[in-house]
Amino acid sequence: MDATAFFKSIAGKRVAFCGIGRSHMPLMELFKKHEAIVSARDRRSFQELGENGRILQDLGIDLILGKDYLHDLNEDIIFRTPGMPFHLPELEAARKHGQAVTSEMELFFKLCPCKIYAVTGSDGKTTTTTLLSEFLKAEGKTVHLGGNIGRPLLPEIESISPDHVVVAELSSFQLISMRQGPDVAVVTNLAPNHLDIHKDMEEYVDAKKNLVLHQDGFSRTVLNADNEITAGFKDLVRGDCWQFSRVTEPARGAFCDGEKITVNGQPLMNVGEIKLPGWHNVENYMAAIAAAWGDVSPENMRKVAREFGGVEHRMEFVRELGGVKYYNDSIASSPSRTISGTLSCYDKNLILICGGYDKHIPYDPLGTPICERVKELILMGDTAEKIEQAVVSCPEYSEGLPSIHHVSDMPGAVALAHKLAAPGDVVSLSPASASFDLYPGFEARGRHFKELVNRL
Template sequence: MDATAFFKSISGKHITFCGIGRSHMPLIELFQSHGAIVTARDRRSFQELGENGQTLKRLEVGLILGKDYLHGLTEDIIFRTPGMPFHLPELENARRLGKTVTSEMEVFFRLCPCRIYAVTGSDGKTTTTTILSEFLKAQGMTVHLGGNIGKPLLPEIEAIAPDHVVVAELSSFQLISMRHSPDVAVVTNLAPNHLDIHKDMDEYVDAKKNLILHQDGFSRTVLNADNEITAGFKGLVRGDCWLFSRKDSPERGVFCNGESILVNGEKLMDVGEIKLPGWHNVENYMAAIAAAWGEVSPENMRKVARDFGGVEHRMEFVRELGGVKYYNDSIASSPSRTISGTLSCYEENLILICGGYDKHIPYAPLGGPICQRVRELILMGDTAEKIEEAVLGCQEYRHSHPNIHHVRDMQEAVFLAGSLASPGDVVSLSPASASFDMYQSFEARGRHYKELVAGLK
């Protein structure tokens, strides 16, 4: 079905959106404009919805709010927000009643008329997705970038032509119910994550597998050969399988020998040509290169590597003050992301601001790298005690190496970091935790950090 036929089919149907946020707000207006009878549901009160609530009131959208917002799901089509558990009893009951329970990304994949590149993983997916989109744009293609990266794609569907390309970042929440896979699928890596939402690690991994399970023989799949879980996906691949590795040169894929990046044994570029710091970003480039090889010229890949300065909130340089450099790595919402990011780039004189919302994932792996790299550890949020336990319990810990400080909030953390820092030091926010104990998103957390750093004197 194409977009025109789909939107014609929903006219007069009752459609509800469970969760009023950035992925659903543009869809509510879109579906209403095509004649659907739209309601929106959210646990929050009208006052808590803020500007979104006022917008929906102006559009005369029916609102079902409060703790019983999922009661009576009898609409024809029910959209769940990506963070909503797939197996909620209310959603299961709606399915038993024959109602369509879906999501923005499911519908988009069903209707999209052009080639889709999609990226998932525990860490690095946003940067990899962005690099891949930059490659394709450098080649002169019309690129639609979105998904979990911050912008829903379905509102753009009527403007997407068959000769365009889509580059989508997909989370496990989006993938858990997907029954369509992209033309080119990239899995950057997998480690424990989001176990506050998924019932266990198996469900999390199975959700990620949906990225490749529905591909066919014409597709390409890119896997991280150095990650045990993603390497295990190789047997599921139905099409052209590419691997990337920093350990062994794959027969078909991308390899880094420590100095150069090679594609199928031929040198593409020196590592030093990549503007973004850190070995994790070298791996991000390797994944994107494998995805785009044959569609994007080597010259354009090298040009992007030299010019691309990175994505906001990902080891983002904020400012230098009194010889101290401040970085914003708010995207680091898991221990593995902090380890592969901030803790892989700075070997000494590091003041680390860490902690946040607890996703019920292991923090023990964080202890060793912190003890090896961090001089002053500033902890806040729900995971502060878990991170401290990981540091104090690891073999590398020595008394006061690092010094551990507890603070109440970001303002106290930034002011303390500024007072502890000396010329030549690096201060980095890299929480190893989600933001939801104090902030609506990692972007809001990163912006607040940057505002506070900008105000230091």
């Protein structure tokens, strides 16, 4: 079914959007325009919804709010917001009654008329997604970029032509119910994450597998050969399997020997041509290169590498003050992200601001790299004690190395970092934790950090 036929079919149908957030707001307006009977359901009160509640009210959308917002879930079509558990009893009951329970991204995949490149992973997926988009734009393609990267794609569906391309970042929450595969799938890496939402690591990994499981023989799959979990996906691949590695040159894919990147044995670029710092970004480049090879010229890939300065909140340079450089790595919401990012780039001159919301994932891996590279560790948030325990219990720790400090909030962290820093030091916010104890998201956390640093 194409988009035109689908939107004709929903006229007069009752459609519920469970969760009022950035992906559902434009969708509700779109479905209303196509004469669906739209309701919005959310646990929050009308006052807590703020401007969104008033916008929906003005559109004439029925609001079902409060703790019983899923009671009597009897609409014909039900959209689940990505963060909502797939197996909620109310959703299971709706499926048993023959109601369609779906999500924005599932329907987009069903209706999309053009080639889809999709990226998932625990770390690096936003940068890899953005690099893919930059590659394709450099080649002159019309690119629709969205998904978990912060922009819903379904509202654009009527403007997408068969000769366009889509580049989508997908989270485990979006993938858990996905039953369609993209033309090109990329899995950057996998490590424990989001275990506050998923019932266990197995469910998290199984959600990620859905990106690969539903591809066909005409598809391409790009896997990280250096990550044990993603390397294990190779047996699931039904189409053209590519890998990327910094350890062993794959039979088909991208390889970095520490100095240059090659593709299927063919030299492509020197590592020094890549503007983004860090070996994790070399890996992100290899993933994007393997995904776009054959669709984007080597010349355009090198051009992007030389010019692309990075994505906000990802080891983003903020300013230099008194010989001290400040970086915003707020995207680092897991230990693996902090280890592969900030902790891989600096040596003994690092003042690290760390800690935040607890996703119930292990913090022990942080201990050794922090002891090896951090001179001052500033901790805050729910995970502060776990991170401190990981540091002081590792064999490399000795009293005062690093020096550990506790603060209650970001202003206290930035002020203390400024006081402790000497010329030649680097101050980085790289929390290894989610932001939800103090902020609505990592973007708000990163912006607050930058505001405070720029006021120093």
